[in-house]
Amino acid sequence: METADFIVIGAGIAGASVAYELSLGGKVVVLEMESSAGYHSTGRSAAVMSENYGPALWSRLVTASRAFLETPPERFTDVPLVTSRGALFLAKSEEQAQLTEQAEELVRRGASVELTTADEALRFCPVLRASEFASAMYEQDCKDIDTDALLAGYLKALRARGGRLVTDAKVEALTHSGETWTATTPRGVFQAPIVVNAAGGWVQEIAALAGLPYRNVVPFRRTAVVFDPPVGSAIHSWPMTFDVAETFYFKPEAGRIMVSPVDMAPSDPCDAQADELEVAIAIDRIHRFTTMEVQRVTHKWGGLRTFAPDHEPVIGRDPEQPSFIWLAGQGGNGVMGGAAAARLAASFAQGAAIPADIAALGITAENVSPGRACVVDPAADAPVVGTLEAFE
Numbered sequence: 288m289e290t291a292d293f294i295v296i297g298a299g300i301a302g303a304s305v306a307y308e309l310s311l312g313g314k315v316v317v318l319e320m321e322s323s324a325g326y327h328s329t330g331r332s333a334a335v336m337s338e339n340y341g342p343a344l345w346s347r348l349v350t351a352s353r354a355f356l357e358t359p360p361e362r363f364t365d366v367p368l369v370t371s372r373g374a375l376f377l378a379k380s381e382e383q384a385q386l387t388e389q390a391e392e393l394v395r396r397g398a399s400v401e402l403t404t405a406d407e408a409l410r411f412c413p414v415l416r417a418s419e420f421a422s423a424m425y426e427q428d429c430k431d432i433d434t435d436a437l438l439a440g441y442l443k444a445l446r447a448r449g450g451r452l453v454t455d456a457k458v459e460a461l462t463h464s465g466e467t468w469t470a471t472t473p474r475g476v477f478q479a480p481i482v483v484n485a486a487g488g489w490v491q492e493i494a495a496l497a498g499l500p501y502r503n504v505v506p507f508r509r510t511a512v513v514f515d516p517p518v519g520s521a522i523h524s525w526p527m528t529f530d531v532a533e534t535f536y537f538k539p540e541a542g543r544i545m546v547s548p549v550d551m552a553p554s555d556p557c558d559a560q561a562d563e564l565e566v567a568i569a570i571d572r573i574h575r576f577t578t579m580e581v582q583r584v585t586h587k588w589g590g591l592r593t594f595a596p597d598h599e600p601v602i603g604r605d606p607e608q609p610s611f612i613w614l615a616g617q618g619g620n621g622v623m624g625g626a627a628a629a630r631l632a633a634s635f636a637q638g639a640a641i642p643a644d645i646a647a648l649g650i651t652a653e654n655v656s657p658g659r660a661c662v663v664d665p666a667a668d669a670p671v672v673g674t675l676e677a678f679e
């Protein structure tokens with residue numbers, strides 16, 4: 288039996304980052320069912336940071352995470368956590384008002400953006416079929432994230448502060464008695480007064496183990512495809528390119544092009560795989576919206592993105608059990624917004640005030656609460672249409 292001040296379940300970016308924050312003030316044990324950290328969603332992302340991505344509260348958490356990613360604490364990492372990428376958002380004529388709204392919101396948050404015509408956007412990405420679009424917005428500060436370095440930095444600092452990651456430690460039972468949680472795993476039994484549920488696609492399963500009622504935070508699969516770029520093209524400087532309608536995105540990825548058809552299929556928590564129909568759709572979108580020809584798919588994968596019905600964060604004390612802290616519903620923002628989300632979750636676990644910079648962005652205990660109506664209502668399972676995360 289090992290005791291700690293905090294048990295964190297899951298060693299993706301959510302678990303590693305909150306463990307890092309909590310280890311400043313107490314002993315933290317992170318329990319991970321796989322043999323290494325980051326095996327599931329965290330290791331399968333497109334690894335970009337855009338302040339224009341995701342619903343309102345998540346995109347503000349991205350803004351609040353930017354300083355950490357750009358200027359991490361001393362000795363956190365030997366390599367930069369982010370490098371310049373730039374993002375291009377493409378709008379059809381009927382979507383131009385939406386694009387202008389996004390630009391205004393970004394400027395309010397201090398981001399640099401440039402609105403331009405689709406034709407002029409060819410200077411950022413020369414393979415676009417500009418005739419498919421009317422206008423474009425370029426977000427200069429979009430970055431590629433070195434997810435491995437970020438995860439490794441959190442876990443290295445955790446160890447240096449006396450915390451511990453235990454792998455091959457699937458939490459199979461989780462009970463609460465008196466003031467103590469007991470987590471039973473194949474690697475031993477662990478006790479602490481506070482549990483943080485950072486299990487990604489499995490968060491609902493962990494809540495069920497803890498005897499808590501259903502919370503509507505569920506996984507959806509997304510497919511990614513990598514192909515060889517046109518011979519001789521200087522792809523390294525191309526931006527991450529999205530359409531405002533959210534039917535595709537593509538970006539340079541280690542000398543090749545990664546594309547996603549931004550699929551969002553409900554899934555059980557699992558080792559997600561690429562869906563063959565979605566691979567075909569991704570290739571079709573490339574042919575339709577660019578002049579590139581996909582000759583050879585070199586790699587493809589699937590990953591889970593976990594959402595509450597409103598797509599906003601699920602961070603805070605469970606309404607029925609305040610010593611059970613949720614850090615969930617990361618959707619497509621978990622890596623880029625993880626640093627601020629972790630500080631927010633740690634404030635709830637420690638009974639502290641919400642960090643001032645996060646509160647200043649309009650984030651409250653209520654609007655991210657696991658007790659809000661759409662999260663506690665088992666019927667509210669449809670993705671919300673109308674957010675940036677919505678898809679055709």
Ligand SMILES: Cc1cc2nc3c(=O)[nH]c(=O)nc-3n(C[C@H](O)[C@H](O)[C@H](O)COP(=O)(O)OP(=O)(O)OC[C@H]3O[C@@H](n4cnc5c(N)ncnc54)[C@H](O)[C@@H]3O)c2cc1C
Binds near residue numbers: 489
């Ligand atoms: C194709 C794709 C592209 C994406 N692109 C981006 C992007 O560009 N930028 C971005 O910010 N985000 C992106 N995302 C989203 C991002 O990957 C997720 O938001 C983030 O990784 C979620 O992290 P997590 O720690 O919550 O989940 P995970 O990384 O899945 O971690 C959860 C962990 O919990 C563990 N676990 C589960 N059950 C148990 C148990 N019983 N006991 C112990 N451990 C358990 C799992 O093994 C897992 O390691 C993308 C996702 C996909 C699929």
